Amino acid sequence: xxxxxxRRRLLGVAAGGVALATVRVPAAPAASDDELAYANFGLxxxxxxxxxYLRAAESGKLGAGARPKLRSNRAGSLAQARALGDxxxxxxxxxxxxxxxxxxxxxxxxxxxxNARRTGLAVLRPTLGAYQSAAATVAMPTxxxxxxxxxxxxxxxxxxxxxxxxxRLEPFPVAMExxxxxxxLESYLG
Amino acid sequence: MxxxxxxxxxxxxxxxxxATAASARTTAASPLTIYAAASLTQVFKALDPAPNYSxxxxxxxxxxxxxxxPADIFASAAPLNTQRLYxxxxxxxxxxxxxxxxxxxxxxxxxxxxxxxxxxRSKPVKLVVAAPAVxxxxxxxxxxxxxxxxxxxxxxxxRESDVKAVTGKVALGQADAGFVYVTDARPVSDQVxxxxxxxxxxxxVRYEIAVVSKSPNKxxxxxxxxxxxxxxxxxxLENAGFLPVPKPST
Numbered sequence: 001x002x003x004x005x006x007r008r009r010l011l012g013v014a015a016g017g018v019a020l021a022t023v024r025v026p027a028a029p030a031a032s033d034d035e036l037a038y039a040n041f042g043l044x045x046x047x048x049x050x051x052x053y054l055r056a057a058e059s060g061k062l063g064a065g066a067r068p069k070l071r072s073n074r075a076g077s078l079a080q081a082r083a084l085g086d087x088x089x090x091x092x093x094x095x096x097x098x099x100x101x102x103x104x105x106x107x108x109x110x111x112x113x114x115n116a117r118r119t120g121l122a123v124l125r126p127t128l129g130a131y132q133s134a135a136a137t138v139a140m141p142t143x144x145x146x147x148x149x150x151x152x153x154x155x156x157x158x159x160x161x162x163x164x165x166x167x168r169l170e171p172f173p174v175a176m177e178x179x180x181x182x183x184x185l186e187s188y189l190g
Numbered sequence: 191m192x193x194x195x196x197x198x199x200x201x202x203x204x205x206x207x208x209a210t211a212a213s214a215r216t217t218a219a220s221p222l223t224i225y226a227a228a229s230l231t232q233v234f235k236a237l238d239p240a241p242n243y244s245x246x247x248x249x250x251x252x253x254x255x256x257x258x259x260p261a262d263i264f265a266s267a268a269p270l271n272t273q274r275l276y277x278x279x280x281x282x283x284x285x286x287x288x289x290x291x292x293x294x295x296x297x298x299x300x301x302x303x304x305x306x307x308x309x310x311r312s313k314p315v316k317l318v319v320a321a322p323a324v325x326x327x328x329x330x331x332x333x334x335x336x337x338x339x340x341x342x343x344x345x346x347x348x349r350e351s352d353v354k355a356v357t358g359k360v361a362l363g364q365a366d367a368g369f370v371y372v373t374d375a376r377p378v379s380d381q382v383x384x385x386x387x388x389x390x391x392x393x394x395v396r397y398e399i400a401v402v403s404k405s406p407n408k409x410x411x412x413x414x415x416x417x418x419x420x421x422x423x424x425x426x427l428e429n430a431g432f433l434p435v436p437k438p439s440t
Contacts, residue, residue: 032338033335033338033339033340033341034338036335036336036338037336037337037338037339038338040336040337040390040391041388041390043390044389044390045390093332093335093336094394096390096392096394099436099437100389100392100394100436101389102389102436178338179306179308182388182390185390186386186388186389189388189389189390190389
């Protein structure tokens with residue numbers, strides 16, 4: 001009754017490469033409403049992150065050298081979306097697709113390197129916060145591992161975007177309730 | 191005498207021809223009968239007042255058409271209803287023509303103090319929804335399931351037969367909150383406040399339309415659907431708050 005989600009599908013993010021063991025996701029009918037809520041939110045947030053990386057790469061503001069990593073991160077975000085979509089599908093629901101969203105970015109979101117980094121952090125931090133809450137609150141241990149893994153990936157991405165001379169790294173990133181994280185991303189998700 | 195007879199014959203022929211022509215004109219000009227989802231009421235009437243409309247929940251209309259109701263066109267708020275009739279050979283191949291979103295509405299007076307959809311969980315509310323078989327009722331269940339809020343269904347005081355009934359109850363203050371399409375909230379914006387549903391929880395609301403296979407006005411029905419899909423039709427829909435059909439990402 002369990003289904004394997006490969007490490008590549010779960011954490012396609014290139015940066016860092018967490019040594020994560022293969023995660024087993026239980027057959028989704030066992031998923032509770034809360035677990036599915038985090039999955040649906042994470043699915044949308046993953047598509048949003050993928051769109052962010054695409055636009056950041058196209059803007060060129062983070063430097064030509066960053067483009068391969070940004071594209072790789074986009075692929076990783078899409079892999080995470082697929083993993084979460086599988087979870088939703090397994091529970092008998094139809095997962096959202098990227099075209100279901102009309103992502104909206106502030107006018108100057110990618111106008112400068114600083115703006116592009118700030119925009120990325122604004123998108124990734126609430127998502128990390130939600131995954132932290134998910135890891136703490138969902139009932140099934142295997143789902144907790146999944147959300148912890150996703151959170152670890154988001155932590156890597158935030159670290160990479162903040163850069164060595166960038167934003168202060170937080171020793172204890174704040175967990176966010178789903179409602180608050182959703183509110184933070186609402187203007188981006190359209 | 192022969193001249194009078196010839197005149198009489200001519201008069202009869204002319205009368206008969208005129209009667210036939212009039213009959214043909216009546217048939218050609220007979221208005222279309224369009225069965226459409228209740229949420230399309232305002233926009234369809236504004237777009238073309240000529241057809242005979244029957245607006246109701248798409249599930250009820252599906253049943254009526256299945257039972258032989260004399261519709262020329264069926265426009266549904268959910269692909270499920272049109273696709274079932276298509277598979278049964280009752281309508282021609284449906285096409286998707288617009289999209290929509292769900293919203294939570296509360297009366298302007300907002301007696302339950304609802305500011306967010308999450309407030310439904312923590313506050314005592316009288317919630318009104320459409321029945322599960324009605325498209326908007328099914329979409330409501332999807333939203334609540336996606337947000338982990340299915341528990342608020344215990345606060346439902348009424349399950350309505352279509353979205354207009356839900357809108358009416360909230361607008362009249364007979365309920366504290368209700369789930370409707372955003373396009374249904376617009377005409378009563380002076381009576382209700384819209385509480386947004388997050389994009390990540392929105393169901394995929396797609397409207398389909400099809401010509402009824404046994405329609406005697408198939409050419410006119412097809413032309414009407416073409417008009418609906420034209421720039422004129424799509425502009426009218428978008429002005430009413432409907433959304434263009436998203437194109438699949440490549």
